[in-house]
Amino acid sequence: MPPVKWLMHWHPSPGATVNSQILSEACGCAESLGGSKDGRWKTSIFFYRAMTRDGAGGPAGQQHPDLPRELLGVALHERPGLYFSIVRAQRLVLQADAAFPQVMEKLQSYRIRVALNFEGFQYQLGDFCLRIGKCVPNNSEALRGIMMEVEYYPLSSIEKSKAVMEDFFDIWQETVAKKSLPGQFIHVDSSFSDYGLSDQYSCQHTAVQYATCLQQLMAAVTVRG
Amino acid sequence: MECVVQGIIETQHVEALEVLLQGLSGVPKERVRVHELCLKSGPNLGVVPSEVRLLCDLAQPTPSWTIRHVGGAMRGAGAEQISVLVRTIVESKASKNVLHYFYTLGYKLDHELLKIGFAFRFHRGAQITVTVTSTNKMPRLHATDEAVPVTPGIQLVEITAPAAADNYNDVVSAVSAFCEYLAPLLHLSKPEHSTGIVATAGAAAASLMSSGGGKTL
Numbered sequence: 404m405p406p407v408k409w410l411m412h413w414h415p416s417p418g419a420t421v422n423s424q425i426l427s428e429a430c431g432c433a434e435s436l437g438g439s440k441d442g443r444w445k446t447s448i449f450f451y452r453a454m455t456r457d458g459a460g461g462p463a464g465q466q467h468p469d470l471p472r473e474l475l476g477v478a479l480h481e482r483p484g485l486y487f488s489i490v491r492a493q494r495l496v497l498q499a500d501a502a503f504p505q506v507m508e509k510l511q512s513y514r515i516r517v518a519l520n521f522e523g524f525q526y527q528l529g530d531f532c533l534r535i536g537k538c539v540p541n542n543s544e545a546l547r548g549i550m551m552e553v554e555y556y557p558l559s560s561i562e563k564s565k566a567v568m569e570d571f572f573d574i575w576q577e578t579v580a581k582k583s584l585p586g587q588f589i590h591v592d593s594s595f596s597d598y599g600l601s602d603q604y605s606c607q608h609t610a611v612q613y614a615t616c617l618q619q620l621m622a623a624v625t626v627r628g
Numbered sequence: 629m630e631c632v633v634q635g636i637i638e639t640q641h642v643e644a645l646e647v648l649l650q651g652l653s654g655v656p657k658e659r660v661r662v663h664e665l666c667l668k669s670g671p672n673l674g675v676v677p678s679e680v681r682l683l684c685d686l687a688q689p690t691p692s693w694t695i696r697h698v699g700g701a702m703r704g705a706g707a708e709q710i711s712v713l714v715r716t717i718v719e720s721k722a723s724k725n726v727l728h729y730f731y732t733l734g735y736k737l738d739h740e741l742l743k744i745g746f747a748f749r750f751h752r753g754a755q756i757t758v759t760v761t762s763t764n765k766m767p768r769l770h771a772t773d774e775a776v777p778v779t780p781g782i783q784l785v786e787i788t789a790p791a792a793a794d795n796y797n798d799v800v801s802a803v804s805a806f807c808e809y810l811a812p813l814l815h816l817s818k819p820e821h822s823t824g825i826v827a828t829a830g831a832a833a834a835s836l837m838s839s840g841g842g843k844t845l
Contacts, residue, residue, distance in 0.1 A: 453734070455672045470673065470734045486720075493732050498723040499695065505718045509697045512674035513733065599725075607723075 404559040405481075407604040409568050410591040410612040411575075412620050413549035419585035426537055426549050429588075430524060432578045433533050438526030444534050445522035447541070448617060449476035449504075451513040474513055475617075476504060477610040487610035491618070494597040496607050519617070521550060530556050531571060538620060548620035551588065559604045561595070591616040629791045630717045631754075631799045633807060633816040638825055639781050642760060644833035645813050646746065649758055652809055653750040660761055661686040662743045663772050665727060667735040680735065682726055686772065693722045702796075711807075712800045713818040714791060740766060742775040745783065753802030754789040761786075782825075785814055 413429075415421055434440070451474035477487040478501075486503040489496050499506075507513055523536025531553060538548035553571060558564040572590060579588060593608075593615040595601075600608055637645060646657065663684040669677050681696040699716030701707065707714065722729075745761030762783045764775035787807065791799040807816045812832035814825070826832075 453673065454675050456675065457672060469670075471732060474733070488729070490729070490732050495725065495729060495732055497726060497729045499720045499726075500722075502718055502720040503695070503722075506680065506695055506697050506720055509699060509716075509718055510669075510674065510678040510680060511676060512669050512678050512735075 406554050406556045407558050407564040408554045410616045411551050411588040412616050414589045415586035428582045429535050433526040438528040440524050441527050444480040444525050446480045447478045448519045449515045450517040452516045482606050489614045496598050561602050630788050631712045631714050631791050631803050632788045634819045635785045635814040635816040636782050637814045641829050641833040644836040647836045649748045653748040655750045657746040659687045660745045660747050665740045666738045667730050668738045670734040673734040693726050695720045695722050710800050712803050714796050742772050754799040756789045759786045
């Protein structure tokens with residue numbers, strides 16, 4: 404059973420932007436808490452768009468009303484053999500294996516329009532693992548956002564781990580606040596039960612958090628490359 | 629990619645075929661009970677129409693789902709020469725909500741079947757799977773418990789072997805060679821070139837059953 408994980412994203416203050424200095428400072432905070440850097444990580448998200456015979460994947464206005472406007476694919480760093488696909492509007496998360504994108508490619512009914520990578524360094528901090536990363540389009544260094552994963556190894560129950568995760572989040576917020584950066588990290592709160600997911604944490608929970616995180620990143624961030 | 633041949637056999641001779649396959653493969657048979665749902669893209673979805681199959685393995689304690697896309701067959705003069713079909717295939721395991729997922733994406737159920745029988749999986753020059761099944765249809769949507777045979781008295785035999793671009797010739801040879809062993813009981817050919825039941829099947833089956841297995845034909 405995978406350990407429970409919280410995702411957080413950087414929410415800039417009004418008028419402020421996301422930049423790589425914030426990312427460096429966040430990594431500095433992890434180290435100041437005693438975190439030891441032990442590698443890199445990368446999770447990828449793919450935006451699919453329906454191909455229709457009367458619009459062939461053109462502007463959203465030509466989208467057939469019955470087809471999902473947004474279809475996501477998620478490839479998690481910790482499970483390279485798996486692939487997840489999410490239809491957020493229907494609160495649907497499909498777990499498949501790494502061959503699934505090839506099926507979609509063969510079907511040609513949905514095509515990837517945009518690919519985003521969440522990547523950075525990971526830090527071991529006692530019973531926690533922190534992964535702090537940037538959100539960038541595939542094959543680009545243009546910074547779209549900053550987010551982090553906080554994983555707590557001893558527990559897999561979301562409910563039972565809530566107190567310890569909230570305590571860690573408070574410590575993290577205090578540590579980051581000392582840097583006087585223009586913004587703060589916000590916990591990505593996902594309605595797991597809406598997706599039919601249980602209290603026992605799983606990779607499907609992580610995929611859903613990434614989908615929610617992305618939505619919040621897009622809404623909150625003003626981009627500066 | 630995979631190599632595939634098919635043939636048909638009368639149900640009365642299936643037991644003899646099982647004896648023969650047991651002797652040739654040396655492995656225990658596996659139960660097959662697969663609910664196959666064939667989905668097709670809705671009228672406006674995709675630049676071209678598409679089709680995908682969902683297979684639910686009901687033989688396991690917990691049903692498991694597989695997405696299967698069958699691609700085009702290899703074409704050309706070389707393909708015409710060989711007696712085995714070589715085609716692209718992509719499969720992925722999936723969670724149990726996969727049918728709902730594809731409905732949400734705009735796919736519709738075209739038809740569903742229940743395949744019941746057995747399979748032998750073994751290595752003989754290539755990783756070969758021989759599946760012997762009756763194909764059953766359901767009177768009501770997804771009513772697998774009420775399935776009835778589409779062609780009572782006749783079962784389908786399918787031999788498949790995974791292949792890659794750099795080894796399919798060897799796989800084709802292995803499959804063709806194996807088919808020779810089954811020739812007295814049934815004729816196997818490319819799926820679109822069905823040849824019907826074999827005249828010697830009755831005598832061959834009787835021979836296999838009288839020996840109780842382990843006898844060569």
